[in-house]
Amino acid sequence: MNLAILFGGNSYEHEISIVSAVVLKKVLNKEAFFVFCDEEREFYLIKTSNLNAKTFSSKAYKKEKKLVLKQGGFYFESFWGAKKLDIKCVINLIHGRDGEDGKIAALFEFFNINFIGPRLEASVLSFNKELTKLYAKSVGVKTLDYFTLKKGLETNFKPSFPCIVKPVRLGSSIGISVAKNEEEFNYAKDVGFEFDDTLLIEEFKKDIKEYNLAGCMIADEFIFSIIEEPKKKEFLDFEQKYLSFCGHNELIEANLNEDLKEKLKKAFSKIYNPLFKGALIRCDFFIIDDEVYLNEINPNPGSLANYLFKDFNATLKNLVNSVKNETKIKINYSFLHSINGQKGKL
Amino acid sequence: MNLAILFGGNSYEHEISIVSAVVLKKVLNKEAFFVFCDEEREFYLIKTSNLNAKTFSSKAYKKEKKLVLKQGGFYFESFWGAKKLDIKCVINLIHGRDGEDGKIAALFEFFNINFIGPRLEASVLSFNKELTKLYAKSVGVKTLDYFTLKKGLETNFKPSFPCIVKPVRLGSSIGISVAKNEEEFNYAKDVGFEFDDTLLIEEFKKDIKEYNLAGCMIADEFIFSIIEEPKKKEFLDFEQKYLSFCGHNELIEANLNEDLKEKLKKAFSKIYNPLFKGALIRCDFFIIDDEVYLNEINPNPGSLANYLFKDFNATLKNLVNSVKNETKIKINYSFLHSINGQKGKL
Numbered sequence: 001m002n003l004a005i006l007f008g009g010n011s012y013e014h015e016i017s018i019v020s021a022v023v024l025k026k027v028l029n030k031e032a033f034f035v036f037c038d039e040e041r042e043f044y045l046i047k048t049s050n051l052n053a054k055t056f057s058s059k060a061y062k063k064e065k066k067l068v069l070k071q072g073g074f075y076f077e078s079f080w081g082a083k084k085l086d087i088k089c090v091i092n093l094i095h096g097r098d099g100e101d102g103k104i105a106a107l108f109e110f111f112n113i114n115f116i117g118p119r120l121e122a123s124v125l126s127f128n129k130e131l132t133k134l135y136a137k138s139v140g141v142k143t144l145d146y147f148t149l150k151k152g153l154e155t156n157f158k159p160s161f162p163c164i165v166k167p168v169r170l171g172s173s174i175g176i177s178v179a180k181n182e183e184e185f186n187y188a189k190d191v192g193f194e195f196d197d198t199l200l201i202e203e204f205k206k207d208i209k210e211y212n213l214a215g216c217m218i219a220d221e222f223i224f225s226i227i228e229e230p231k232k233k234e235f236l237d238f239e240q241k242y243l244s245f246c247g248h249n250e251l252i253e254a255n256l257n258e259d260l261k262e263k264l265k266k267a268f269s270k271i272y273n274p275l276f277k278g279a280l281i282r283c284d285f286f287i288i289d290d291e292v293y294l295n296e297i298n299p300n301p302g303s304l305a306n307y308l309f310k311d312f313n314a315t316l317k318n319l320v321n322s323v324k325n326e327t328k329i330k331i332n333y334s335f336l337h338s339i340n341g342q343k344g345k346l
Numbered sequence: 347m348n349l350a351i352l353f354g355g356n357s358y359e360h361e362i363s364i365v366s367a368v369v370l371k372k373v374l375n376k377e378a379f380f381v382f383c384d385e386e387r388e389f390y391l392i393k394t395s396n397l398n399a400k401t402f403s404s405k406a407y408k409k410e411k412k413l414v415l416k417q418g419g420f421y422f423e424s425f426w427g428a429k430k431l432d433i434k435c436v437i438n439l440i441h442g443r444d445g446e447d448g449k450i451a452a453l454f455e456f457f458n459i460n461f462i463g464p465r466l467e468a469s470v471l472s473f474n475k476e477l478t479k480l481y482a483k484s485v486g487v488k489t490l491d492y493f494t495l496k497k498g499l500e501t502n503f504k505p506s507f508p509c510i511v512k513p514v515r516l517g518s519s520i521g522i523s524v525a526k527n528e529e530e531f532n533y534a535k536d537v538g539f540e541f542d543d544t545l546l547i548e549e550f551k552k553d554i555k556e557y558n559l560a561g562c563m564i565a566d567e568f569i570f571s572i573i574e575e576p577k578k579k580e581f582l583d584f585e586q587k588y589l590s591f592c593g594h595n596e597l598i599e600a601n602l603n604e605d606l607k608e609k610l611k612k613a614f615s616k617i618y619n620p621l622f623k624g625a626l627i628r629c630d631f632f633i634i635d636d637e638v639y640l641n642e643i644n645p646n647p648g649s650l651a652n653y654l655f656k657d658f659n660a661t662l663k664n665l666v667n668s669v670k671n672e673t674k675i676k677i678n679y680s681f682l683h684s685i686n687g688q689k690g691k692l
Contacts, residue, residue: 057679106452
């Protein structure tokens with residue numbers, strides 16, 4: 001089906017995305033193209049035999065075939081002129097900035113390339129944790145109470161401790177701290193403001209139960225993954241969180257009654273439909289007193305959360321066949337003709 | 347200062363954008379490059395002498411120099427190979443889809459091109475009228491009450507009449523109707539759903555006072571335009587709304603007391619800062635019982651609302667000198683090295 005996997009990007013999760021692509025290569029039951037976006041945002045077609053850490057850390061990828069994005073696809077130079085890479089669909093596997101903030105969605109819509117991943121609006125709403133909360137509320141899904149702090153704007157806000165301090169825009173756990181007192185809070189703010197101009201503060205609930213559910217919609221039907229109860233320490237750091245999709249962590253299927261499972265699926269559906277059509281996403285929820293709260297949306301989960309699906313390859317194939325881009329608008333210039341007729345000025 | 351004006355786009359306002367560029371050419375006190383994005387989203391450099399309606403309606407633009415977007419700028423083929431167009435900054439003058447939905451912002455951030463216009467997040471929030479309301483509320487600016495209808499989802503919602511029915515995502519007045527009874531409402535829904543899968547319904551207030559205020563932020567200071575009270579009929583249609591920036595309509599400066607002018611500027615500031623930094627926007631407000639309500643945000647107003655500014659060319663020059671793109675993230679591959687050390691698996 002001529003899939004391509006796009007990974008890398010100018011993102012704090014650039015390296016995570018490389019890991020994600022390597023894992024996906026092992027999982028896929030078909031060959032695919034691997035398209036790397038380097039820190040300068042140039043594209044390279046990486047031979048699968050070279051898809052390993054050293055290719056990137058040594059910058060050897062620069063010897064691979066360079067690709068240019070134009071209308072309809074990725075092109076490369078050949079002896080016979082520019083040729084188009086024969087791709088039916090691209091999986092957007094860039095995590096964090098570029099991949100999840102809407103840039104890649106915009107590029108693919110603009111250049112008319114079929115892709116799996118969040119669309120522009122979905123990207124912007126899931127990339128910003130405050131917008132995620134506003135959106136969740138608008139579709140009837142609860143989230144935890146929060147407060148935002150903006151860099152340079154003084155405020156009298158005093159959190160209750162312990163609290164969790166998060167840069168409003170980054171994916172993964174980068175820049176996030178738990179603060180148990182004022183001193184730790186001030187430090188947490190300094191750390192957070194290194195990464196973003198807005199911080200989101202929530203009460204830190206130590207023993208809160210967290211559940212992850214992934215899924216996608218194919219022809220108006222939801223395909224859900226199993227519900228995972230992620231292992232955690234105080235909270236997951238960068239490395240722990242992502243080594244999970246390499247298969248090094250054990251998967252724990254959540255022990256929940258049917259009623260709560262249904263509540264999670266219902267909340268997922270409200271979040272997903274129709275905003276996230278075309279993407280396979282993972283939603284991370286809390287359950288408090290039998291009520292479901294959305295924690296965050298991962299619109300490009302690590303290695304597409306393949307380990308959560310019973311038949312990942314079949315799901316992916318169906319999803320690829322169902323995605324479509326915006327319809328093009330036809331321009332007929334009737335308006336210009338009409339002004340011209342009236343004014344003769346243009 | 348080597349400005350470029352980008353116009354056109356695959357948008358219902360494609361032709362409006364051409365008018366907008368022609369008007370801006372007349373207003374600017376310096377030469378500029380005019381870059382046209384056609385309905386197929388290919389770029390052309392239009393000679394200023396050819397910047398007239400016929401060039402576009404007859405498709406003669408296809409004989410102009412073709413441009414390709416790559417890292418750092420627009421490139422064209424020459425006898426000596428690919429050359430970069432010498433541009434310091436691009437004004438995004440594409441209205442509606444592509445220009446105001448975030449695609450152009452994403453392209454320019456990705457390809458590292460300086461531009462005037464809304465950034466990605468600002469685009470998505472101002473392009474969708476429901477998100478605009480959620481955002482306005484989050485920064486403490488009032489909007490009118492509303493209800494949304496989603497295509498294909500039945501609901502018992504009955505509006506009170508008269509009501510106004512708007513596609514949630516389009517700019518300008520396309521697809522908008524006023525309904526005075528159930529029959530008109532059903533027709534208005536059919537019209538609206540031709541353009542969007544979500545409609546926003548508000549009470550239609552016939553004699554409501556509308557005020558437009560444009561502005562931008564340069565080095566932490568706001569530059570405001572005069573406050574305009576737009577002429578209107580029942581509501582402005584496509585043609586009336588836009589002929590205004592050709593200078594065919596008379597400008598009416600609003601007759602408001604200082605207190606209300608300050609309230610408008612305060613609401614504008616809350617909306618603008620920091621989300622719209624880098625853009626010159628126009629906010630359209632209502633005033634009801636001396637309270638300010640945001641109606642909509644025009645992040646790329648027609649011809650940059652030049653007619654509202656006392657010294658438009660000076661404002662533009664200062665804005666051009668102040669815009670900057672995202673900072674690039676430096677990738678050092680320390681994480682890949684660390685996993686490699688631990689697992690030797692990548």
